[in-house]
Amino acid sequence: xxxxxxxxxxxxxxxxxxxxxxxxxxxxxxxxxxxxxxxxxxxxxxxxxxxxxxxxxxxxxxxxxxxxxxxxxxxxxxxxxxxxxxxxxxxxxxxxxxxxxxxxxxxxxxxxxxxxxxxxxxxxxxxxxxxxxxxxxxxxxxxxxxxxxxxxxxxxxxxxxxxxxxxxxxxxxxxxxxxxxxxxxxxxxxxxxxxxxxxxxxxxxxxxxxxxxxxxxxxxxxxxxxxxxxxxxxxxxxxxxxxxxxxxxxxxxxxxxxxxxxxxxxxxxxxxxxxxxxxxxxxxxxxxxxxxxxxxxxxxxxxxxxxxxxxxxxxxxxxxxxxxxxxxxxxxxxxxxxxxxxxxxxxxxxxxxxxxxxxxxxxxxxxxxxxxxxxxxxxxxxxxxxxxxxxxxxxxxxxxxxxxxxxxxxxxxxxxxxxxxxxxxxxxxxxxxxxxxxxxxxxxxxxxxxxxxxxxxxxxxxxxxxxxxxxxxxxxxxxxxxxxxxxxxxxxxxxxxxxxxxxxxxxxxxxxxxxxx
Amino acid sequence: xxxxxxxxxxxxxxxxxxxxxxxxxxxxxxxxxxxxxxxxxxxxxxxxxxxxxxxxxxxxxxxxxxxxxxxxxxxxxxxxxxxxxxxxxxxxxxxxxxxxxxxxxxxxxxxxxxxxxxxxxxxxxxxxxxxxxxxxxxxxxxxxxxxxxxxxxxxxxxxxxxxxxxxxxxxxxxxxxxxxxxxxxxxx
Numbered sequence: 001x002x003x004x005x006x007x008x009x010x011x012x013x014x015x016x017x018x019x020x021x022x023x024x025x026x027x028x029x030x031x032x033x034x035x036x037x038x039x040x041x042x043x044x045x046x047x048x049x050x051x052x053x054x055x056x057x058x059x060x061x062x063x064x065x066x067x068x069x070x071x072x073x074x075x076x077x078x079x080x081x082x083x084x085x086x087x088x089x090x091x092x093x094x095x096x097x098x099x100x101x102x103x104x105x106x107x108x109x110x111x112x113x114x115x116x117x118x119x120x121x122x123x124x125x126x127x128x129x130x131x132x133x134x135x136x137x138x139x140x141x142x143x144x145x146x147x148x149x150x151x152x153x154x155x156x157x158x159x160x161x162x163x164x165x166x167x168x169x170x171x172x173x174x175x176x177x178x179x180x181x182x183x184x185x186x187x188x189x190x191x192x193x194x195x196x197x198x199x200x201x202x203x204x205x206x207x208x209x210x211x212x213x214x215x216x217x218x219x220x221x222x223x224x225x226x227x228x229x230x231x232x233x234x235x236x237x238x239x240x241x242x243x244x245x246x247x248x249x250x251x252x253x254x255x256x257x258x259x260x261x262x263x264x265x266x267x268x269x270x271x272x273x274x275x276x277x278x279x280x281x282x283x284x285x286x287x288x289x290x291x292x293x294x295x296x297x298x299x300x301x302x303x304x305x306x307x308x309x310x311x312x313x314x315x316x317x318x319x320x321x322x323x324x325x326x327x328x329x330x331x332x333x334x335x336x337x338x339x340x341x342x343x344x345x346x347x348x349x350x351x352x353x354x355x356x357x358x359x360x361x362x363x364x365x366x367x368x369x370x371x372x373x374x375x376x377x378x379x380x381x382x383x384x385x386x387x388x389x390x391x392x393x394x395x396x397x398x399x400x401x402x403x404x405x406x407x408x409x410x411x412x413x414x415x416x417x418x419x420x421x422x423x424x425x426x427x428x429x430x431x432x433x434x435x436x437x438x439x440x441x442x443x444x445x446x447x448x449x450x451x452x453x454x455x456x457x458x459x460x461x462x463x464x465x466x467x468x469x470x471x472x473x474x475x476x477x478x479x480x481x482x483x484x485x486x487x488x489x490x491x492x493x494x495x496x497x498x499x500x501x502x503x504x505x506x507x508x509x510x511x512x513x514x515x516x517x
Numbered sequence: 518x519x520x521x522x523x524x525x526x527x528x529x530x531x532x533x534x535x536x537x538x539x540x541x542x543x544x545x546x547x548x549x550x551x552x553x554x555x556x557x558x559x560x561x562x563x564x565x566x567x568x569x570x571x572x573x574x575x576x577x578x579x580x581x582x583x584x585x586x587x588x589x590x591x592x593x594x595x596x597x598x599x600x601x602x603x604x605x606x607x608x609x610x611x612x613x614x615x616x617x618x619x620x621x622x623x624x625x626x627x628x629x630x631x632x633x634x635x636x637x638x639x640x641x642x643x644x645x646x647x648x649x650x651x652x653x654x655x656x657x658x659x660x661x662x663x664x665x666x667x668x669x670x671x672x673x674x675x676x677x678x679x680x681x682x683x684x685x686x687x688x689x690x691x692x693x694x695x696x697x698x699x700x701x702x703x704x705x
Contacts, residue, residue, distance in 0.1 A: 006688060007684075010684055010687065010688060012559055013559050013687075014559075014684075015559055015560050015561075017612065019612060022612050025614075026614060026615050026618055029614065029618050029621075029622065030615070030617070030618055030621070033625070036621065036622055036625055037625070037629075038691070038695075039556065039622070040552075040556045040622075040625070040626060040629060041636065041691045041694060041695055042687065042688075042691050043552065043555050043556050043559065044552065044633065044636040044637065044640065044694070045640060045687050045690045045691050045694065046555075046559075046687065047551075047552060047555065047637075048636075048637050048640040048641070048644070048690075049644075049655055049656075049658075049659045049687070049690075050659050051637070052644065052655070052656055052659065053656055053658075053659035053660040249678065249681070250677070250678065250681055271681050271684075271685065272681070272682075272685040370649050370650075370653070397673075398672060398673030398674065413653060413656075414653065415653075415657065415671075422671075424673060426673065433670065433671065439660070440657070440664075440667035440668065440670075440671055441667065443667065443670065498650075498653075499648070499649040499650035499653055500648075500649070500650055
């Protein structure tokens with residue numbers, strides 16, 4: 001069975017098969033027992049994933065935990081429950097686990113339905129741009145903090161590039177549009193040359209190429225290889241030895257060693273695949289799971305609105321500290337004491353066993369493993385609560401760290417429940433987000449791109465009949481929300497870290513002011 | 518479940534016992550039955566509708582079932598009939614598989630019903646082998662209340678990219694499950 005056959009079956013399972021493709025599917029299923037078995041296997045995967053998500057809900061609402069038996073459910077579930085419950089939703093607390101599962105099925109179908117409409121290539125469409133002027137092979141359309149190497153001339157947004165046009169980018173990002181419609185995002189340090197309207201050469205550094213017109217070919221040459229695509233998105237990296245590393249994010253790419261161009265069959269790489277050609281011209285498929293981070297787009301400058309007065313009054317003199325940790329200790333965070341509301345170090349972190357370490361030299365918490373750390377906390381009416389931590393997302397690309405309120409303690413997952421905000425490593429268009437909740441519902445941020453070490457604060461205002469939350473970076477409000485019903489299931493405050501992300505936290509605190517009304 | 522089979526004079530007690538027996542058997546067989554239906558009709562709304570009919574018909578005919586140890590294959594026959602009935606009712610305006618294809622799928626799915634649990638168990642261990650980020654994405658994607666759009670924003674990706682990632686994850690899991698089952702078959 002070919003990959004195309006498998007994709008066809010997958011489209012059927014995902015309910016996104018087209019009327020044009022349907023006869024081919026029927027023919028395949030009629031003629032191939034292997035395909036029919038694969039269909040059943042894919043269906044089982046779909047069902048299993050739905051079960052896993054529902055297991056989180058069950059764990060949340062029925063109190064089951066890893067290793068505990070599931071009442072009236074003899075199906076094997078061990079690992080399904082082991083991931084915990086951090087993604088549980090507010091809905092469904094009164095229905096049975098089977099009902100929850102069915103809800104999950106319906107939602108999955110809705111998700112698939114949305115995807116049918118949006119279509120897989122939608123995400124690849126660059127912003128609609130007018131065609132380049134006649135005779136122009138390529139044009140620089142965006143730059144982000146560029147520093148140009150001595151070998152090249154400084155470039156500016158809007159510059160046209162002719163044959164041999166060179167970009168010697170020491171630092172920063174440059175986005176180049178080719179006349180064929182391809183877009184290249186170049187990440188410094190890199191040396192890139194425009195060859196013609198549909199060809200570029202990368203001598204060193206890293207780029208991401210996107211082509212949304214499958215009818216034309218676009219090629220990137222490197223010292224060791226030629227990468228050709230016909231409507232896809234891929235990343236290329238050339239190291240100082242000339243070795244070429246290719247990652248395919250969407251579509252299909254052909255990779256061939258430069259020395260074997262025209263004589264050898266290219267290596268065909270599809271979405272998620274990776275290949276390399278070393279300096280000696282040896283070509284190989286490599287492990288795509290190894291982390292490589294490619295920048296997909298140049299962030300557009302954002303004009304933040306002017307600072308506004310804080311929409312709440314914080315009288316620090318009246319504030320009581322509920323928790324404070326300057327992370328001055330050493331060793332694993334889990335179980336270490338922070339200052340609790342009685343002013344002594346008796347509050348214990350509930351935290352992952354590994355990868356959350358206190359660094360006594362920098363008085364910070366260094367996190368290299370996904371998960372979350374918690375303190376118990378239940379908000380009461382009539383208070384202003386100020387939850388705050390300084391966070392620096394050191395590595396991780398789109399990975400992030402977060403701060404906010406949670407209902408349960410799952411130390412293995414990063415998504416929080418209510419009034420929470422995240423900061424990414426990359427300062428791109430969706431760099432930092434804030435959510436009203438539950439979980440990913442109710443995004444309220446305006447997408448600030450403030451990276452580096454930042455103090456982030458969530459203020460929960462329970463003084464009125466409708467609770468409010470304010471999200472601050474430094475002393476600037478970047479988002480806010482109002483709750484029609486108080487999120488009464490808040491039971492913890494938390495900091496969290498997404499997988500494959502390295503974060504440094506400093507100076508955590510939760511303070512409260514009781515307001516007499 | 519409002520339709521009761523015909524009972525004798527001690528109708529209430531017998532009905533209760535019969536109902537309880539039916540529920541116990543149906544609950545136990547439901548995951549396999551559902552998987553069976555789904556292998557012929559992938560769309561969830563279709564599966565829900567057919568399963569509802571299957572449960573009603575099975576309950577109506579339950580009194581006729583002599584050997585309750587044969588409940589699963591018996592219910593499977595009902596499901597097969599209901600799938601075909603559903604197809605005939607909806608094929609005109611929907612993309613539903615040809616009746617002959619459904620017949621073959623149903624035959625094979627019935628034969629593979631005992632395999633269903635092993636598939637799910639294998640899936641669990643395969644899921645655990647996924648990198649953490651992929652596990653988190655998969656769980657988030659299937660969690661009620663989370664839209665693909667929300668997820669894409671949280672991940673800093675496009676919706677298309679998220680879909681492609683999920684597609685890769687599903688296919689990777691499927692390959693792992695098949696490999697696991699093949700190894701089990703080789704060692705048993």
